Amino acid sequence: MLVQLPGGWNPLLGRLALDQIPYDNPILAPLFVAVVVGTILLFGLITYYRKWGYLWKEWLTTVDHKKLGVMYIIIGLVMLFRGFIDGLMIRTQQVWANGPHSSGVFGALHGYLTPFHFGQVYSAHGLIMILLAATPLLVGFMNIIVPIQIGARDMAYPYLNALGLWITAAAAVLIMISLFVGDFAHNGWFGYAPIFELQYSPGVGVDYWIWTLQLTALGTTLGGINLLVTIIKMRAPGMTWFRLPIFVWTSLSANIIALTSFPALQVALGLVAADRYLGSHFFTAGFGGNLMLYTNLFWIWGHPEVYFVILPAFGMMSEIFPTFSEKPLFGYVTMVAASFAIAGVSWMVWLHHFFTMGAGPQVNSFFSVATMLVGIPTGVKVFNWAFTMYRGRITYSAAMLWAIGALFMLLVGGMTGMMLAIPAINYMVHNSVFVIAHFHSMLLVIVYAIFGSVIFWFPKVFGFRLDEYWAKVMFWLFTAGSALVFVPMYMLGFMGMTRRLDYVFNPAWHPYLEVMEVGIAVYCLSVLAFVVLLYVSIRDRVKNRAGADAWGTARSLEWLAHSPVPFYNFAVTPHVNARDELAWRREHGMDALEPERYVDIHMPSNTGMALYIGALTFVLGFGLTWRIWWLSLLSLAAIILLMIIRSFRGDDGYIITGAELERMEKEALRNRAQADGKYVSGGRGQVAGTAIAYGRNGASMGGDPFNSSRDGI
Amino acid sequence: MSHGHSDPVQHPEVQMSSVRGYLSGFLISVLLMLAATYMSATHAFPPFGLLMVITVCAAIATIAQTYFLLHIDTAEHNIWNTVSLVLFIPLFVLTIGLTWWMFSQLYLHTMPAMTGMH
Structure with a gap:
């Protein structure tokens, strides 16, 4: 033991002991009972309906990018809900614990949460929302949509894809476990030196925080590598760089940021772990450490990460606007350039998170100017979207409403961001809830884009549209909630309310806090509307069945595939002729062509290995958190062993023969004909010029996930 | 295949x-x-x-x-490694350089008596 550990430690269980279970906590204990009952019920239902085999074969061991993407999105939505409940708890505490005469229950002097518990709630809220809700949701969409948009059979490394998912899932489980075993960090989602040092945070909370972040960083990096290679190597014939849909471009730029910045986070957290586990002094004031170096290292990752999550959201908006304006995207090339400009500048602005460090006017001016530069490419994007809608035939469908909502949020968040970029203003509102309202506006851009995409791409993945009425109800409730929560928050920020208050001292702020609480209630209604939306849509799935082009005006290649997309994506890899391939084919009467002949295709096999390794990374994280050294070593050794076994065994994949493929395609086409009533049977349409619908060599021209999957992994 | x-x-x-x-x-x-x-x-x-x-x-x-x-070098068959190298160098210079700059300025403003560190 290199550090002095307060409390007990034994070789078998590490720091784990019965008194670490908060069974006397009046909030957590009932929740724990509910979770246990719910889990037993779920397992019972799966057993009763004999679905374990289906679950194992179709989901848990799958390497299909669409199913992995769906699982990413499910994790993201569950964690979004958990993070929302944390937000609800924060709002309720602040409206309750306001003024010296406010009452207190459950051991708190004011409100219902003790300061220690409140600190954990807002730390978990931030970490969950950014890294376990927004990130998996976006990675999930990139996973599903990017390969279909570029005409690939699967991701470049299907097995690595599954590994990334299960490591992310392990991180989610680790942070959920911290609810019931031990406690979570109370140092905010990004952490401060020296409060996360062992002598100031002696519990396991910070350790949970470190290993959760490390696991998500690892999972996201693996996913990023996979997406980059997929976009570079797996494009269909004819899919040149400047024919890529904008969502692919933004995914590319976002994942370049992810790949280059996540290591900085891992290093920063590795050094925190060294301080806490090995007794080093990287971030202590004594022994030559530097407190601000942590903040610096964290935001070297933190700021690029902000753009890692916003860029795919911009890509989603760029797909939704043209579809429902019935026009091609305005300024395609500038859109690409703007995405990469944002990605590039994202590396030069991180000091704006700590202007008040006191680095002096020269440094602050440089970072202030760099920060404002981000406004130029973002402005280009906003104008491009506006011009896309200008004189278009706009349909105000639910997806379009969400995209327009995202655009409004971007304006609010962007304008306040420009204000915060000025150091003089930043000194005034630093650490106030004005900053909180600003970055929530920006993150709401992502949430709006994600819900827009859920509605937009749902028929592509599941074969039926979501109910428009309930999607719109949800949109308006969500928008009302956002306005009610964040407009007062901006105002309170100007009045001087600082962030993270477990007790709000000024009774004059009570009306604002009450409006925000009402806003949270409206948010709750929108969550309810989402549940109703899912229920109604699944109930009416036959009525809402969608054809290949679910909206009738879609433009990019993914809408050429069947809805739902079969596990092999395109039976024959299409040949791409234009930037908006589907729109081009529709114009040339080629959008419903059937390939002339089918050839064998090679698919990667399912594997449980990714699930095992993911589970072991959870065990490793848990062991390290509680300092159970034998368990950590054992799980680490097992992970390495499994990786070696997997790389020697490889994957031979399996073949779908041309005949089988033809049978499946015929059936899919029959369904499709019922759904949208148009498809041309056999042969080529009358197309002038040198247009090609499908390459002559059939499937061999396009992506073969199998070959590349053997290369590296 | x-x-x-x-x-x-x-x-x-x-x-x-x-x-x-x-x-x-x-x-x-x-x-x-x-x-x-x-x-x-x-x-x-x-x-x-x-x-x-x-x-x-x-x-x-x-x-x-x-x-x-x-294996990051400038060999021709390794073109994507070269691209990543070209991308990486400016990022490296930027992060290390700006960090050095901001901290030297910080020390200048906050700990003028401290010698030997910069």
Whole structure:
């Protein structure tokens, strides 16, 4: 033991002991009972309906990018809900614990949460929302949509894809476990030196925080590598760089940021772990450490990460606007350039998170100017979207409403961001809830884009549209909630309310806090509307069945595939002729062509290995958190062993023969004909010029996930 | 799908790796790390000199790992590695350079009496 550990430690269980279970906590204990009952019920239902085999074969061991993407999105939505409940708890505490005469229950002097518990709630809220809700949701969409948009059979490394998912899932489980075993960090989602040092945070909370972040960083990096290679190597014939849909471009730029910045986070957290586990002094004031170096290292990752999550959201908006304006995207090339400009500048602005460090006017001016530069490419994007809608035939469908909502949020968040970029203003509102309202506006851009995409791409993945009425109800409730929560928050920020208050001292702020609480209630209604939306849509799935082009005006290649997309994506890899391939084919009467002949295709096999390794990374994280050294070593050794076994065994994949493929395609086409009533049977349409619908060599021209999957992994 | 590249051993990237390359990368890194640790532990140089020597060790280790372990060079069959190298260098200069700048300015403004650190 290199550090002095307060409390007990034994070789078998590490720091784990019965008194670490908060069974006397009046909030957590009932929740724990509910979770246990719910889990037993779920397992019972799966057993009763004999679905374990289906679950194992179709989901848990799958390497299909669409199913992995769906699982990413499910994790993201569950964690979004958990993070929302944390937000609800924060709002309720602040409206309750306001003024010296406010009452207190459950051991708190004011409100219902003790300061220690409140600190954990807002730390978990931030970490969950950014890294376990927004990130998996976006990675999930990139996973599903990017390969279909570029005409690939699967991701470049299907097995690595599954590994990334299960490591992310392990991180989610680790942070959920911290609810019931031990406690979570109370140092905010990004952490401060020296409060996360062992002598100031002696519990396991910070350790949970470190290993959760490390696991998500690892999972996201693996996913990023996979997406980059997929976009570079797996494009269909004819899919040149400047024919890529904008969502692919933004995914590319976002994942370049992810790949280059996540290591900085891992290093920063590795050094925190060294301080806490090995007794080093990287971030202590004594022994030559530097407190601000942590903040610096964290935001070297933190700021690029902000753009890692916003860029795919911009890509989603760029797909939704043209579809429902019935026009091609305005300024395609500038859109690409703007995405990469944002990605590039994202590396030069991180000091704006700590202007008040006191680095002096020269440094602050440089970072202030760099920060404002981000406004130029973002402005280009906003104008491009506006011009896309200008004189278009706009349909105000639910997806379009969400995209327009995202655009409004971007304006609010962007304008306040420009204000915060000025150091003089930043000194005034630093650490106030004005900053909180600003970055929530920006993150709401992502949430709006994600819900827009859920509605937009749902028929592509599941074969039926979501109910428009309930999607719109949800949109308006969500928008009302956002306005009610964040407009007062901006105002309170100007009045001087600082962030993270477990007790709000000024009774004059009570009306604002009450409006925000009402806003949270409206948010709750929108969550309810989402549940109703899912229920109604699944109930009416036959009525809402969608054809290949679910909206009738879609433009990019993914809408050429069947809805739902079969596990092999395109039976024959299409040949791409234009930037908006589907729109081009529709114009040339080629959008419903059937390939002339089918050839064998090679698919990667399912594997449980990714699930095992993911589970072991959870065990490793848990062991390290509680300092159970034998368990950590054992799980680490097992992970390495499994990786070696997997790389020697490889994957031979399996073949779908041309005949089988033809049978499946015929059936899919029959369904499709019922759904949208148009498809041309056999042969080529009358197309002038040198247009090609499908390459002559059939499937061999396009992506073969199998070959590349053997290369590296 | 009998492509020419279906045998992974034939890939140029795989051809580049050898036991000798990996071992030399590993040994160089370990030796440099041990040397740096030893020098810090025994205070072999005055603080500023130590800082410089450790920085040089780290730089050599970085180059050795980039070349021997990651195979990042400018060979033609490795074009994407070259691209990543071209992308990486400005980022490296930017992050290290701006960090150095902001902290030297910070020290200038907050701890003017402290000598030997910069």
